[in-house]
Amino acid sequence: MSATPPGILLRPARPADAPAIAAIVAEALRDKYRPALGAAAERAAAALLLRDLREMPGSRHLVAELDGRVAGAAHVMFEDDAGLGAVRALAAEVGWPGALRAVLVFSLLAHGRIGPDEAYIDELAVAPWARRRGVARALLWRCEHEARARGRARLTLLVTVTNDAARPLYASAGFREVRRIRWLAGRLLFRAPGAILMERRLAPG
């Protein structure tokens, strides 16, 4: 992967970024957020982000600015989110039944345990006005950098089989298909017949 193109600034997310990031991910990843959280998607996404920044050292939220505006975001995870913190943060926004439903829906899009040699890209989204200008590729490069800095040997992610923008992006960034996941629930909830677990091996150094 190459370095950052001119005009794009990559940095860790800050609490003040929460509304901008939440607006981008809730819209760009609406096929995931709407079935999980309905109309509360944007504020719930902001609450989850703030909770991660406060409590999750094994999680890194990254932001890309383009021409001084937040243009995209990525979330890379180095360990599983095992506690109840995320459910509590969601429950404060949508109540406990809504929070449990959301966690169930999100769990369909998680690939299982994050291994000790692995960094998992949980989310990647770019605002429509900023697309096809290299923002996602730059964020992937930064995810790779973060993974190497933690000594991880693999960068993984899940993409739905119908995502015709993201699949060429990942292929051109060196990700290879590991396995396909077929799901009935996902077909109903996300309107996609399946997902693909992809992986990029990171050479040491």
Ligand SMILES: CC(C)(COP(=O)(O)OP(=O)(O)OC[C@H]1O[C@@H](n2cnc3c(N)ncnc32)[C@H](O)[C@@H]1OP(=O)(O)O)[C@@H](O)C(=O)NCCC(=O)NCCS
């Ligand atoms: C997928 C997404 C993140 C791409 O962001 P982006 O900043 O526009 O991507 P980039 O400009 O870095 O594109 C890099 C490469 O990816 C591929 N690509 C990106 N968008 C594409 C599209 N709409 N169609 C085909 N290929 C595409 C191209 O190979 C592109 O290189 P090129 O522009 O030199 O041809 C963005 O479209 C998005 O946020 N989509 C909705 C959310 C989503 O699907 N996230 C991924 C979930 S797994």
